[in-house]
Amino acid sequence: MSQKLYYWLALTSNGELQRGESIGNARQHVYLRLAQKGYQPLRLRYRQTLTQRYWKATARIVLFKQIVALLQAVLPLLNALRLMAEQHELPGWRCLINSLADDIAEGESFSDVLRHYLQVFPTLYLTLVAVGKMTGKLDVCCQQLATQQEQQLQLQNKVKQALRYPGFVLGVSVTVSIIMLI
Template identity: 40%
Template sequence: MADPLLFRWQAVSNEGQLQQGAFFCLHRHEAMERLVALELLPLKLTAGRRYRASDWKWQDKIIFFRQLATLLKAGMTLSDSLQLTGEGHREPGWQALLGHIQQRVTEGMPFSQALADWPTVFPALFPALMAVGELTGQLDECCLQLARQQERQQQLQKKVIKALRYPVFVLAIALLVSIGMLLFVLPEFIAIYQTFDAPLPLFTAAIISLSTGIQRYGLLLLAILFTALYCWRWKSRHSPDWQRWQQRLLLKLPLIGELYRGGQLSRIFTTLALTQQAGLTLLQSLQAVEKTLSQRLWREAIADLQQHISGGYPLHQALSGHLLFTPLCSQLITVGEEAGSLDSMLSRLGELYDNATHERADNLAAALEPLMMVITGGIVGTLVIAMYLPVFNLGNALG
């Protein structure tokens, strides 16, 4: 689905009443046709911002389903709940979206289908769970479970990103400081040293050569760096083999690899447990999980599991020996399948990896803080020593 535009409109009805509102369309012509189909005479039509997938924040989705669950539990109808939630939202985009969904529901379309028409906003897991809620008459409970699951996943994802972002940020600052010293501070010392006819220490001479090289070839190196980053981003988006290689490399990194694996396994098993408890079949649950994953390597792994399940094999056998899944996954799922409590074992696995990943993220941040300080101090200290080392021989040079 293309990124839609938010159009605000004012129109007159057949009864002569002035009406106004907003809805999403791809272009102005489609918006005009929509107003005519509603038997409205357009007076004003203004195109607003274009909404992309990144504009639909996870926090708003979680709040929406929590509010919807609360209103449904209070006894309100789905249509009235959607109308009340949409009118009370602070974002114009969400107001228009929920108004559109409420209109579809009023016309008789299932809520799950209305959500499925917006795949950039609601991933496949959302309409799948809502369909189960509609069949079982427990739509409010499904909304609440979905909100809780998404909230846990977002908290875990934020913690993992924060733990991985910290060392990169510190190293970037250290490199910027070092480059600044090489480009602006060291040349002033070089001018002082050149006034004395004395040989420089080898260490200082090497740092001066590095500074001279950066000044001479800095723009070329910067252009090469930006070109390499652009090629890396392009290949990351368009090359499946490159994506697989990156994700396999990430799994092999010390500390970070286990953190990355734990985050993915937590998402997979938490979603599987949620869909199993809601009443979906195991194959349907795996299909929903596959569409919620953004990493190609993990999506392909879930697709392989679906093929095994379709062939009549149990889940634990499909997981056994798989490179992405740990032996614990196969062991606990074997127990769950034999005891007839697969959903509880999946939930247990999700909790285990969620807790383990939170703990690893905290430990990684705690371990990297002193390490990054040592690295930063080492880089800056090396430059300071290189600049002041000739000063110790300055007395001999003057003599």
């Protein structure tokens, strides 16, 4: 099921006006999440549907490389995610990273949090992050994951590029054959 991006306007418990963005499967999900934070939603506006194409592999690779850099700089994972969310330019990714950070702040493990977003993070990510957490080498596992995914993406691009010419020749030959038969 694809996620949807919403912009919201809400009142905090102090009566201050707060603006933000959230992702969820439905409006009710976003309303519930805002209520759990202690906000009184005033306006909720649909922005876009976040399909599988939105969650590009290159963005996942960059995300994990940034996590590695911040973990190696001895920044706690929660702080690293908050910092990355503030600086991300795409609203869907910003919301996703904030959601990850919120769930980690509530006491869930990083691998369990990633499990909530299987449409974004394949099971390989969950497994390697769980191994990294158990061994105490999360930064090393995330680095290996980012490197492996980057190599896989490069291989996929090379295969696509190698198949372009044979595909073009096949298309031309089929077209010429059809023209000759007609």
